Amino acid sequence: MPRSTDPLVLGRIIGDVLDPFTSSISLSVVYSNQSEVINSCEFRPSQIVNKPRVDIGGDDLRILYTLIMVNPDAPSPSDPHMKEYLHWMVTNIPATTGATFGQEIVDYESPRPTSGIHRIVFVLFRQMGRQIVHAPRWRQNFNTRDFAEVYNLGLPVAAMYFNCQRESGWGGRRS
Numbered sequence: 001m002p003r004s005t006d007p008l009v010l011g012r013i014i015g016d017v018l019d020p021f022t023s024s025i026s027l028s029v030v031y032s033n034q035s036e037v038i039n040s041c042e043f044r045p046s047q048i049v050n051k052p053r054v055d056i057g058g059d060d061l062r063i064l065y066t067l068i069m070v071n072p073d074a075p076s077p078s079d080p081h082m083k084e085y086l087h088w089m090v091t092n093i094p095a096t097t098g099a100t101f102g103q104e105i106v107d108y109e110s111p112r113p114t115s116g117i118h119r120i121v122f123v124l125f126r127q128m129g130r131q132i133v134h135a136p137r138w139r140q141n142f143n144t145r146d147f148a149e150v151y152n153l154g155l156p157v158a159a160m161y162f163n164c165q166r167e168s169g170w171g172g173r174r175s
Helices: 144-150
Strands: 027-030 041-043 053-056 064-071 085-094 103-106 118-126 158-164
Touching (some): 027 118, 053 064
Parallel strands (some): 041 158
Antiparallel strands (some): 027 053, 064 118
């Protein structure tokens, strides 16, 4: 059986966070340091303090999207008992625009891993129309699949992820 070369499969995003899907819309995520998120790239916490610019493709402003950002490795990849940790949620984003044109349901919280390499995942869903989405009571133990089912979003239309670990020099051995 041939092995997949899809970075979402290789990075276990498909399986751990999402079911298999076909990407059908362009999604661009760029942090303020002009660093674009490319699947499996690496960022340090100091590079992702501020929310990124997110641009969504398409050609019809009447089509709306929901963006979520989660960490399936919280608090550590060896013991992810808080997975998925919700870092950001924006709904009602019109096609051809970006997250700033949507409704921020959960404020951006920058990832700050303390141990191990964490996968930070952006997932984009197409909405059936304008929706009222309620913020979850807490960020930990968010479930992307359950969220999509509750709000009738179906499978994602785009997703990407990056890896993040603590800044070098933090923690470690003390004398």
